[in-house]
Structure formats: C-alpha cells, structure tokens
Amino acid sequence: MTPFAMYLDGMELECAEKRALASFTRRIVEIAALSRSVAVDPDSTRPLNILSQPAILLDLDGFVLDANAAADSLINNDVRVRQRRLYIRDPEARHKLRIYVDQFDDATRHVTPSVEPIIVPRLDGLPFLLRIWAIESNARWPSRDVRALVTLNALGPRPGPPASLLARTFSLTPSEAKLACIIARGAGPDTAAAELNISRETARNQLKSIFAKTATHRQGELVALLLQV
Missing domain, CATH: 1.10.10.10 (Winged helix-like DNA-binding domain superfamily/Winged helix DNA-binding domain)
Incomplete structure (x- = not known):
C-alpha cells in the first residue's frame, strides 16, 4: 500500500468521499501529464480546463492566477473574484478561507491538507462545497507561483449520464x-x-x-x- 493510500485510510473518509477524492486524483494525474507535454506551453493554465469541476488557481500570496470555464460560470455574488482575491459573501466561510490562505505566507511551510470542505451558503440555492488542494513547491503547476488549487462543488440536481x-x-x-x-x-x-x-x-x-x-x-x-x- 502506498503512503498516500495509508493516509486516506487513516482519515476514515466515507466511501463516497473516497471515490470523489480518487476521481479528483485521477484528474490531477491527467493535468500533470498534459502540462509536461511538449505541445503545451509550460506556463499555460489551459490544462486546468481538463477538470469539469470548477477550479481556481491561487498563488503564494493567495491571489487568483486563473479559473477554468466551469468556475467562471459559477462566480456570482456568493463567490467571486474581487481585486484578484477569491471573495466569499458569507462571513464564516470567508474567515475559514482566510485562515487557510494565511498559511501561504511561508513558501517553505507545509500546508495542511483541506480534508473538510468549506461550506459556502448561497442566497438562491443549495451551498457550494469549497476544497483547497495544496501544491507543494517541488510540484507546482503550471509554474512555481502556484500554491493551491481551489475546487467548487455546487450541490443540487445534475443531469444523468447520456x-x-x-x-x-x-x-x-x-x-x-x-x-x-x-x-x-x-x-x-x-x-x-x-x-x-x-x-x-x-x-x-x-x-x-x-x-x-x-x-x-x-x-x-x-x-x-x-x-x-
């Protein structure tokens, strides 16, 4: 068993969350492979669109570097980019995000994994689940300025498979x-x-x-x- 697999078991995640995490990990592997392709500019954030889930890249100072098309479609008054910062309308969720981003100040510091999502209430629907995935200095993609990947999961009915x-x-x-x-x-x-x-x-x-x-x-x-x- 790999250290990562042992880490997952130790967290005693629910089966559904393990499946979601495994699916997300596969997408990260795809992104890593594509970002190393000679056909892709190493500073390009285009591979971020491989993720069908809304995703946003943050730099070492917590500023938004880029967002994929899925994230752009969700940004509204509840979650939006303001002065290059990811801004959350709800005070409690905004405070939790701020605590996490403050860990970016020391570029050499290990950032605590975001196991529990930040619940972001919405005025006109079910909440978002916001998760932060740290990208360590020796594996930053697409450039060393990247510190974390933020994903948003909008709860609610979804279309079934074709x-x-x-x-x-x-x-x-x-x-x-x-x-x-x-x-x-x-x-x-x-x-x-x-x-x-x-x-x-x-x-x-x-x-x-x-x-x-x-x-x-x-x-x-x-x-x-x-x-x-």
Missing part, C-alpha cells in the same frame, strides 16, 4: 435507457413516468428490467452504479 451510453453499457433498450437517465438524477419512477409521458406501471416494469440487467436491487444502489458511468 441515455445512449447507459444503453450500450448495460444492454438497455432505448426506453429503459431514458428511464435510467432520469433515475440517475435521483428522481423516482413516478416522476420519470410523467417526464417520459408513460404510465406508472410501464415505468415500474422498465425499472424492474433495469434492476435485472444491472444486477441491482434498490433504487439507491442503481443510482450509485449509474453515476459511475
């Missing part, structure tokens, strides 16, 4: 795949039936078939599987 992909993955019929796509969002069969303009009985029969083809038995189990696609 129906065509679910159909190919689990050998679903086109109608079953459309139903599975809606179920993957967390909607129940009755809601799916209304969206698809089919009867509840038809939706429930299709759901039984989906359970059989995916070797699942409960809706929560099915959703967890579908979201891996």
Whole structure:
C-alpha cells in the first residue's frame, strides 16, 4: 500500500468521499501529464480546463492566477473574484478561507491538507462545497507561483449520464435507457413516468428490467452504479 493510500485510510473518509477524492486524483494525474507535454506551453493554465469541476488557481500570496470555464460560470455574488482575491459573501466561510490562505505566507511551510470542505451558503440555492488542494513547491503547476488549487462543488440536481451510453453499457433498450437517465438524477419512477409521458406501471416494469440487467436491487444502489458511468 502506498503512503498516500495509508493516509486516506487513516482519515476514515466515507466511501463516497473516497471515490470523489480518487476521481479528483485521477484528474490531477491527467493535468500533470498534459502540462509536461511538449505541445503545451509550460506556463499555460489551459490544462486546468481538463477538470469539469470548477477550479481556481491561487498563488503564494493567495491571489487568483486563473479559473477554468466551469468556475467562471459559477462566480456570482456568493463567490467571486474581487481585486484578484477569491471573495466569499458569507462571513464564516470567508474567515475559514482566510485562515487557510494565511498559511501561504511561508513558501517553505507545509500546508495542511483541506480534508473538510468549506461550506459556502448561497442566497438562491443549495451551498457550494469549497476544497483547497495544496501544491507543494517541488510540484507546482503550471509554474512555481502556484500554491493551491481551489475546487467548487455546487450541490443540487445534475443531469444523468447520456441515455445512449447507459444503453450500450448495460444492454438497455432505448426506453429503459431514458428511464435510467432520469433515475440517475435521483428522481423516482413516478416522476420519470410523467417526464417520459408513460404510465406508472410501464415505468415500474422498465425499472424492474433495469434492476435485472444491472444486477441491482434498490433504487439507491442503481443510482450509485449509474453515476459511475
């Protein structure tokens, strides 16, 4: 077992959070590989857009160096860049971010990993979960000015995987795949039936078939599987 894997186990993270962290780590590996490519300017922040999750780069002084397109689409009155600083409207969340960024003052100091996210309330929706990923001096990307990567997770309903992909993955019929796509969002069969303009009985029969083809038995189990696609 690698030291990193032992570190994760020691933190006793929930399974879902471990999966999220593993997925994020894979994206970081992709970014690192791309940033070393001869086809990419070593000072370019374009590889940041590999991350579909909103992401922002901070420098040694806590100033915003760059944000990817996903982050730009989320920036509003609750979270925004003001005078090159990442500004959070909520005072408590803003204070927690400030405590973390203050650790950047000493460039040689090891920055404590951000295990617990900063919860950022929103005026018009569910909160953001803000996480800070330290980038140590010997591995800074895309330049040595980078000190941390900030990611934002906007809570709320998300579209399910494409129906065509679910159909190919689990050998679903086109109608079953459309139903599975809606179920993957967390909607129940009755809601799916209304969206698809089919009867509840038809939706429930299709759901039984989906359970059989995916070797699942409960809706929560099915959703967890579908979201891996």
